[in-house]
Amino acid sequence: MLNIQDLKVSYDGALILAGVDLDLLRGDSLAIIGESGAGKTTLGLALMGLGEGRVSGRVLLDGKDLTTLDEVARRRIRGKEMAMVFQNVEDALNPIMTVSDQIKEAIDVHRERGDPGYVGDRVRRLFRAVGLDEAKGRSFPHQLSGGEKQRALIAMALANDPQVLILDEPTASLDAVTKAEITRLLRERMENKIALVITHDISTAARLTDKMAVLYAGRIVELGDTQDLLGSPRHPYTRGLIRSSPNMTTPKDLQGIPGRMIHGVSGCPFSDRCTQRIEICSEAVPPLVEAGGRLIACHRGGIVPLLELSRVVTRFGGLAAVDGVDLTLYEGETIALVGESGSGKTTLAKTVIGLFDLAEGEMRLEGEPLVRRDRDFYRKVQMIYQNPKESISHRMTVLDAVTEPLLIQKVGGAAERIEIAKRVLEEVELSTDEAFLKRYPHQISGGEAQRVAIARALVLNPKLLIADEPTSALDPSVQAKILKLLLDIQEKRGLAILFITHDIALARKVSDRLAVMLKGKIVEEGSAGGVTTAPIHPYTMRLLEVAPDLDPKGRGMSGPWAVPEGPTIRAREF
């Protein structure tokens, strides 16, 4: 049993680990993920007693505090009770010793008297265990491939069958195939041990561990079951990490996390990069508390739900165009609403923004019920439309259009409004010279007009942007640029986007979650990857079948199809 209590490490007064608490039992495997500089390796080294900085707090192995032991006693534990596989495969092996000699040495240092027969037998078994040819044991490290070296290092770490195994970036710098083999090997060897996997590679972590802790600037910000945590990250930093790591599960384009990590930020360590920060975030450090089967350190309890719709109904006459929709949109997230025309997507969007009246159900924005929409509401929620040129009055210049929301909201004086407008126009990559500002909608291109419309929606700095087919009137190349722009803005501002489209191929590229709408109901909802690769509802399958692909014999040629009777609402976990 390994208990880590308030472990702090500082180098030259800089706090690299700012208080980590962990309790691990035999059989537990925990991934420590985070950006470089988060303190992951420092944690591993501190546990091993190899760290150079000042260490405080307690590390209890089976109740015995390791931090109070002297170097001799530590050495006895190191390699025997606790072993570590180091990050750099190239440097971790001694270049002038054969591999099997190095493994023998690892066994010998922890044995009272030499028994060459036992040691030789043990080495052979270790070679088998890590899948390394015994003949390779006589090689020097430079004669081995990266994967073989990694196997040798693992064999060394396993030499004395330690209780605690710490793996620091075990698969970094390995090619994908070798990585998969090493991962499988580790998974086997980690059984019945306390395993700590330190990595920035989320997919390796996902394969190796059952639990996962997200480390940021020396603090654990989120800790939970690996699958659960990756499927529905609750801390904004965790979501940022997942979004920025390429994988085959999320089809959305990669997005980074704005800003960079700084140690010693007052309050929540992530506060200066967080898009949902409130006042308290920069004042007090949030404690790691349990919430919904997970530990999370966030003053706001994790990513906040921005828009919550429950049983929303919109009627025209007696006909329900939106017929009981439940949907929750979180801060900084994109939900794509997909369906054929007439399925009620736009009606739902217009009901949210208040252009249509809500007949039944409830809508909440930031937890507050939406009863009437005043000016403040429109500061938080904005919309962009399908046809940019029509959405801008033909009597307004670019500058008039972009400053109009500010004028309506009575923001600042004329000079300040122009200042804000220019800044936002720059953000959407448009010119701010006088000649352009004086153009009318018919004098600019469709792509430019949509950028103007986006700038106009952004001047009020909204939290939620409803994009109603924002690119369907544009050329493919322009469409791609506009979508990229929207993703960049989302990354920078933490904007939540309700993205309405009939194109499921497009939707999967821009959204975190996908909701498929049919006849005013959401028939399937889930992660963009899940819905597009393993659809459940027949209508979703149909949409995927007719979705654009580049295969000439591809799908999309299938025969007529009838909407099944009584489609069921089916929400997926992730």
Place this chain on the structure above:
Amino acid sequence: MHVDVWHEVGERNVGRAGLLLIGLIVLLAIFAPVLTPYSPRENTSTQAFSRPSADHWLGTNDARQDIWTQLLYGARTSLSVGFGVALLSGFISVLVGGTAAIFGGLYDRFWMRIVDATIAIPDVVVIILVAAYLRPNVLLMILLLSALSWPGGARVIRAQTLTLKERMHVSAARTFGAGWSHLLFRHIVPDLAPVLVAIMIQDARRAVFMEAGLSFLGISDPSVMSWGKMMQYARVFTYLEVWKWWLLPTGLALSSTLIGLSFTGYALESALDPRLRDRDDHAEGGV
């Protein structure tokens, strides 16, 4: 589109003739003091019922007043009533028709019933009744005529606003939190301009006609010269030759004004959306 409409009006002969007539009469009214040495009520030294001469281009009437002068000042009254009513009635039409369309619901139904009721009331009866009890003057006339003529325009404006408010840029402005006045005056009225001007011209024409008719019936400010009043006075002396330069020019002036307004309005309306040409025009009618 807003540019083309005016251009087209200028291109058409009817429109050009209408604008020319109105322009001429407006000039005459504005420069009245320059065009005559007399004042309309001045009893000149010339004999009553004198024939047109160099001093008196249209001769004098029974009270030795200069008829040309009276005609010029009468134009002022007719035109100011016409313009006043056009502006006031047009404004009320926009306000009521526009807000009814924007707000909809009960508010819309309420105002549309008011419009129906107002249109159903015979205008002349109301005016005669009101004018008989109040001291008639130009301002009162403008208020009264406006009160009776806005409903027709309000209907048209409401119908137009209903289509305009579905335009995306109006929706967009709503989603910035814009109130009704911003929507109406920044987004809808600019697009309504040609229709609104057509309505205002109709209102003006009707007002000029009504004012003349009421003055003829004696319902007018006694201190103000007006074409209707001139015609009423002249009518008494039709057995004399004086009608040729008293009654006839007055009638012609009034007709020219009405024709000028009608032509302009007609040209404008046909230059507009063809749907407007089929419009059931409640602004028609009169005495």
